[in-house]
Amino acid sequence: MREILALLCIFSCCVFLSQAQSYDDKRCKCICPSISSVTNSTETSHMARIMYITNVPPKKCNCDGVILPRIGRELQGKEQEFCPRCECKYENRNTGIIKVVVIIVIWVISILVIYMAFLIILDPLLNKRIKGSYQEHTNEDDEASAAGPMYHNMSLRGNVLNRVGHQQDKWKKQVKEQRRNIYDRHTMLN
Template sequence: MDSKIIIILMSLVLVKAQFFEDRRCRCVCPSPAAVLNTSTTRQIYTGNVPPNLCNCEDVVFPFIREELEGKLYMFCPRCECVYQTRNTSLIMGVVSMIIILVMVLILYTIAIWSLKAVLRRRNRTVSRTPESTEQPDTTEQRTEETSLLLWDDPDN
């Protein structure tokens, strides 16, 4: 029982830790090796800074200070920094509504299947009951009456 409580608390902490990313500065830059002419791959650097500090010097430079000590002027013009904002609570609400809708549809499908099964069983039991012999078969009587009328003597 204690392990379940610990797992629930850890999951709450992890979910709460994801809320800091509502605002961020995202810089797409070449790898530091590209400035040194050894690679051409690009890397993404993100930082939690105010919009006025969303630039290469404040977001990227703390990560690559040792590699490009004197060549920052060559590196930063190749970076594209964009300040992004998003509403994660709205996103989580929409995802929750979609999950609830899918669950309701699944429950509805299960209910329809079970109702079909109950109706099939009821139809089988009704068709298996013996028919009562008290009521005469009217179709046989009609054919007999019709045949008698056809063979009657027209002179009588």
């Protein structure tokens, strides 16, 4: 259990510390047609679009500030024909909040998985303890007076488990009855 929590802490620290160029909070994203659409070469298809992502100020988020420094030599003087076909958008996002939300979701899922494992382990123990300690009672007054206060303390401890087991058995019987009615008799319980 402690090992799992330690691994989750290490993982969450690594997520916070890792930052890459494509995950900057502020960036300029330009989508342009392929260079062959302007240069009339047949190397690539005319339908292909190329995405350029760069970290520049908002004023330089255009064809002149992002695309021409990269591919200006390949355009060979056809910049005026190529640039109007490009769409440039400046994006401002908060990756810190995104990371926090992802970590919270991972923690919640981890807690639910641990809880589910706990219930899976606990179910056979409850069923064994309840079925092993079950005795048919005919007259509770006689048994209570014969056993004395010791029986009373033990009954309080087992009372919760007995109630849970009784409700679980009752629910299982109702589910069996409902299935039998639906599939065999084609009727529903009220």
